[in-house]
Amino acid sequence: MGVRRLVGREGELALIAAAVRQARRLVLVTGDVGIGKTRLVTEAARAVRSEGAVVVEAACLPLDVRLPLLPAIDMLRGLDKALGRQAFAEVLAALPPYSVDELARLVPEVVGRQAGPDAVPEGEWKRQRMFAAVEQVLARAARGRPVVVVVEDLHWVDGATLDLLTYLRASASGPFSLVVTCRSDEAHLDPAVARWVEQARRPETVRLELAGLSRPAMAELAGQILDGPPPEAMVDGLHRRTEGNPYFAEELIAAAVAAGDGSQEVALTREPPRALAELLVARSRRVSGPARAALAVLAVAARPVPESVVAQVTGMAAADVAAAVHELVDAKLALPDRARPESGCRAQHALLAEAVAGDLLADERRGVHAGIAAALEAMADPALSAEIAGHWSAAGRPDDELRCLLAAAEHSHRMRAYSPAADLWQRATAILEHRTGANGEPEVEAGWLRVRTIDALQACGRDLEAELLIEDVYARHRDTTSGALRAAVLHRTAWSRGVVGQREPPPSTAYALFEEATRIHEGLPPSAEYARLLADYAAFVWMDSCDSRSGAIYRDALDAAERCGATLVAAQALIGLAEVTLLHGAPSEGFALLDRARERARSGPHGELGFRVGFLTAEYHSNALLKMGQLAQAERIARDGLDRTREAGAVHGHGAAVLHHNATESLLERGLVDDAAALIAGAGDGEPRLDDWNLHLWRAQIEICRGDVEAAATRSAAVAALGLAGPRLWLYERLRLLPRAALWAGDPATALGYLEPGLDVLGGCTLERYCGELLALGARAAADLAETARARRDRDAELAAGAAVDRLQAAVELMDGRPFVDHHFLATIPGDRADWHAELGRARGRRDPDAWGEAAAAWERLGRPHRRAYALLRQAEALLATSRNPLTAAEPLRAAAGAASGMAPLTMAVHRLASRSRIPLDAAPPPAPPPTVDPYGLTDRERHVLRLLAKGYTNAQIGAELLMSPKTASVHVSNILRKLDVTNRAEAAAVGVRAGLTDS
Template sequence: MLGPVQTRSVSPVFVGRTEELNSLNEALSRAAAGEPQALLLGGEAGVGKTRLVEEFATAACRQGAVVALGGCVEIGADGLPFAPFSTALRALRRALPAEFAAAASGQEEELARLLPEMGEGLPARRTGRHDEESLARLFELTARLLERVAAERTVVVALEDLHWADASTRHLLAYLFRTLRTGRLVVLATYRADDIHRRHPLRPLLAELDRLRTVRRIELGRFTRDEVSRQIAGILATEPNPGQVDDIFERSDGNAFFVEELAVCATEGCAGLTDSLRDLLLVRVEGLPESTQRVARVVAEGGSTVEYRLLAAVSGLAEDDLIEALRAAVNANILSPAPDGDGYRFRHSLVREAVADDLLPGERSRLNRRYAEALEADPTLVPADERVMRLASYWYHAHDPSKALPAVLDASVTARRRHAYAEQLRLLERAMELWDTAPEDVRAALRPVDFTEVYPPCGCDPATAPLRYLDLMAEAAVAGRLGGERERALKITKRALHLLEDDGDPLRAAWFWVQRSHLVQGLARGDGWTELATAEELVRGLPPSEVHAEVLSNFANWSMVHCPGPEAVTAAERAVEYARMVGAREIEMNACLTNAGLAVESGDVEAGLAEMFEILRQTLDDGLSTVASRVYVNLPNALEAIGRSREAIPILEEGLAYARKFRLSDKEAWIWGNLAESLYSLGRWDQAADAAVRAERVGRSARPRGFHAANRAVLALARGELSEAARHLTAARGYFGSHDRAPQHDLPLSDLAIGVAAGEGRLLDARAALERVLDTGFPPGTQRYAWPLLLTAATMEADSLGLPVAEQNRAKILDRIREAARPLATNAPVWLAHERWLRAELLRAESADTPDHWSEAVTAFEPLERPYDLARVRHRLAQALLSAPGGAEQPDRDRATELLRLAHAAADHLGARPLADAVTLLAQRARLSLTAAQSPEPDDPVRSLGLTGRERDVLRLVALGRTNRQIAEELFISPKTASVHVSNILAKLAVSGRGEAAAVAHRLGLFPQRALHAPVTE
């Protein structure tokens, strides 16, 4: 509208910053090579951050990169949720429409939280229940979107004024900096270093990002005298007087913006200039015509940028007068057109802040009222995605509670829909602040259903009852929990419960106690039991309700994890019943899942598993992603617990795809951890290690990371890496903490502690760790953790037999282990196998074991897919055979040789060095060879049939009746490879099936009876 304007205070010459610009260009080159770059650019106000970004953006565009700029928006000191990302993504969508559409395909509804226009034409958004994963889903989707858009084209995303960023923007930026791994992408964020005081919310983020090796931080310093001289020369288009340079350099102290202001003031002969920063910033504004100063004051209170039509409505000037006033402000370099051409902003935020600070209190509230009234009269004056938030800010700063309260509540709903929970909490806190000052009739007109998704029962229909202060507190508590502001949420629940002391509303109080339970667990202040027990006491005897069902469901789930037993089962069954009565489908499914898990742990395995499979089907059909993802964690975990690891693998892989689809990062981390556990059991240790690492990368909460560390410790201990095992054990303990000692985490860590201490020769420390567990006992349903722990302790006692330090209290410890094992369940094959193994180890610790005891253990493990455990008991059986009376006889030696070869092959394949070394040592002492049998002579009938060495091994196992899977396990090949070998053998023998091949082998005497049981060759 104003056409070209003069900008003489800005130097056309880019001064200095050579090193910083080189750093940015280097990052651009690395990004172009496929390595994403993350940079932070800091410096005091006016030092030249924006000019540097502009120069870099221009250079990047010349190299073919797409630059998307976004700035944090300040509206009356309130940052808009995700404002810089929304602006940058919008620019990216305009620049690369096809690439953006392809990258966002299928996720438009979720992305509409950042870009509302993407939701146009889509069905009405499903509300659903918000949970801790909601924000993570949005963050993960944004990261993957940027990676896909930047897959083929270099993209620069520059976010300015991070010091004004809202909490959601800060969290999203931190997530991007931590997780971006691919794409030709540069993410650059700028901030004012001098504004980051000790309590500034950006300060913790900067400290966190400093610890990331992938983030580079650049600090802009002030200009030297020579650079100031060159800057002035560019502004004045002539060489400045040295005295003038000295004066400006001294006054500005090298700050680029102050140099500009002083240079212009000096040439215009501004009078009355003082050393005051405020006066320096205001002196040229006060020299403008009164109408221009008036417009400047209006713009200063409107926010970072004010749209032209909104400015016209608020200023009250005729259009011609407004344009003239704007032209004068632009020519004086006070205002500048907005980048999108639809409004005006101060050329530098320091000037805006000085003008705004110069407003009188009454003047400020009056301007905010006029902004709010103009926006209410014509909502099209501002972009749709900013309207509600800006209206709330304007009415709040207009100090009109009757208008501000509904507006702030409307804004809180918008923030919740965008998963901007931190901003939702701030707005709800404002609503609570305004509550008492708002007129009664205004409060009476508000309805809970319009402003909250949390309805703690108050005995009324939320669609007709008025909104209560406690409703706001309930919504704020949930917003704080979901947004990571647990401390504030905890304080809100405390205040709410204090208000409810004389309220006589037990259901509402019970609901707040459940929230406190979640919060104290999340803050590691306790295990949450006291709070849940209080809630359960409050609802006892009350009629069924959604809150009652939720309390019972949480009670049952807590009990399943910490102390499973009859009370947990009863609570889960009642939770299911009550949830069905009141139609709370998600609570019902959660309680059903808990009940099914309890059934498996109590011994009703098949019924519990069948129920879990049915819950998975129903929750997938109903779109209950939170419950379905929990099934994907619990179901394979139950299968692993009863030794059916191979069945768990496909479910876990399916669960990973599901968790990624819905961006459930913590659930994905748990699934990766369960996958690592099952792969370890199956002897796929390298894959297990990779899965554990993936769990660490994905998980954001402490407990999944603790599970990952424990998995890594188990693997390291089995491989003889004691220092690594100890390091991971320490990390796991740190993640789980000491406030919530759940047996499913505590018992495996105690098992590891015993194993590490025993491995390091610290027998007394290991015994102390064992006694702490035995003093506490094993809760019902924890046999999956108890059997391995007792076995570790018994093995330690047997291995230390004969050591003087070990003899004291040995008998007592062995008796305690037997006593602890007596009530443990054995109704799953893997538990029964551990029971027989434990019995043999205890006898070995007393020098009373026999080959028969170990044969029982080997027989129990042979049908199970536990190659490491099988190798260990085979080693012990060989040891018993060689040590038994008559062990020197040839049949026992032959059997021991076979067992040791099998155990050594398994240990070598797994990388279990302690076991491999123990097997080797035993073979050396017994003068047994672990090498394969000699190759057959040339006239060997097997060779004459054209069979290779490997086919010879396969045929021997076929003759023994082994299946392809069993052959694969014994030869450490895949079932598919075994099938190929069998097919080749059938063709070479000219037979039609496995039975005929076995008959040929027997008829020709290809394998003598002893050879049939000999170890296979490589």
């Protein structure tokens, strides 16, 4: 392992370098033990030395009998070595004789002789003369280059050196700088050193008080030590336990590596390393017995503790506790909470606390834990329940621990802290697995705790963890004799398998599980759990088919919820009914049902009800507005929902991903690419997962807009590789987005490969109404394949493209044309229908400007600029192919250029067509696509003519460019038209571009 680079101190390094360049006299670096003072100044010395500075280093030593001026001796020896013997001799030769004599007293081997005998009486001025000699040698050495003197560990300095540093600090001779380090946590700092440090607080001093490393810097440090990225849990533990102290972090990592089994996984040890622990414990033993007892309480508590708690645990009188705490603070072993004085004090450092606690005997430690737990429990603060449970656990009292864990989980859940609640219930479950009540049966049913854990995990967005736990719970409890528990387990398993999107088992198994759970509940008393089961069953039926029969199940859920007062479930049922009504009934009735759900949230209790109802209404309301074409309102509702998820700490769940999805779609459909990118920034980072695939697909759409089509295609392929199952409504949402990157990347076959199997799955249910966009995309892919085949005279490929068109038309016939029948809820059907017919014509080789004009008009009415721009581009192509006058395409082409703003591939295509047609646009034409094989047998000269023809050159301009007559150019153009089997120059240019014949 090589030398590790300094991390997290870039700002301090820059300050030291600037101080040296400015010849600032003193740089004082302070900080706790292990905070990185030595490493900082060492790196700073290396940096300024590389810039031409002379750097000498000295250190004070922790000796019982301190040798006077030892750092000064090191300084002079280092200067001799840094300058070289000859250069140092030249410096000495320029000094007054008395200075050389004084230096000889310090380093005779460097000066080359012993100092002469004293000829004058002793006095203070003699010491000053020695100080002056040191100052002079530094000043002389600094002529023409900076000199930096590094003095480390000032807290161990002797008095004479301290005086020398005072003298040098006040000196005005020469551009030399002092860089001095001193601990700020030393308990017994010499008063003279303390005064010196205090006097250094002046404007001309560069003072650096090192704090702990940030979490990113700690991650980088750990990565350097481990030669690879550290686990996130390790970084969290290091940052928390060391409070950013790099030395402590290195010791913890070293101990973890030493305790490992040689595998790649390295986990931190629970105790601090022995050497570090002994150092910290040794400091704690310098105080009195009462102070050590108080420190033991602070250490075991690992938090600020009021003096009353210390008194209760130790049994000391209040006055004795106060005196002991003051002693600890004076010794810098305890730190008062200055922001909240009533909270008391804590141990000075987290690792100090660990070391002191580890030094206690096991029985002592358990007793302190039990005392702290009892004292905190007496405060009757539910927020402390989890902490108290931890102390009971350390005290070896599982009954008390379980009681507090359950209380803590309930409190966390009430406070909408779902993630901690899930963790607490899991801990409680683990305890239950190893203990039973007096009659041999568990006092609390572990199965119900697991069910609560599942619900909490899903509430906070930890869906994948919930999915794994569900399958474990199903295996454990599917045959339990408790009907209610069995129904709850079947219910959650059905939802997971049907909706979450696992590959195996298939979603169809969810129907049987839902139905079995429903039958069990029919023999049980009415309950909120039954109401929730019905609501989830209805939601699954809806997501799998959009069938109106889910409305009847929602109504049963609403009745059951109202009978047992399950307000949240009633609101969920209303929201589900609203979605069914919006598609199968009147929109006004659907939105009225959403309003009823919101009203229930406002009139009900706070907490989960308000969050869940507000979140769900935002999700369904924004989605409904999107489907109905009300894009700006959809964005506003989705953003409001995202604000709610952030407040509830559920911003990483699938529901939040849906809200990001809805808001992003609204922005992109309106052409607001930068706004969409800003909204989704940071969402969907890393590799696609089961719970964020939709975010990745929308990020791919942004990448397409910005011209990074290859990245978009790669991202889309990664989502496809997940092999997602789940309900068919989610399949539809994936199929809307997956093919787009492939289409813009020039890979229509892949796009068809996504679409055709999906259309087969979506057929046969109400979701057929949604398929117009998918069919239009499929027709576009088939048309692209057909045009390429015709341009390359590949008859087999042309027949294959025609077969794809036939299959798509057959799919529409099987759906009885429903995807293209106007519907009040699905606003884009007119545009999709127009695209479908226009793309079919293109696939069959027909150029129909009117069809594309109709599509462009439809998308303009719908406020979708990029879709309109695409239709206008195709209209311009059709006009150029059917007319001898290229100016007939000018108006749609210019309109396409304006509407395509923000969509790079579309803009590039518009400019290429404008360039070929000699239709001026504001922007410069982008580069042409890469070349392909020529299937037409054009000569090199004809290909050159075709390139100029594609640029809009006339015959006269072609002749001038190629040094031929206009008549000869006309002959070449006629040959090209004949070979390409086209009727005019514009069509020849279009075929040449598609076949890759116009590239250089």
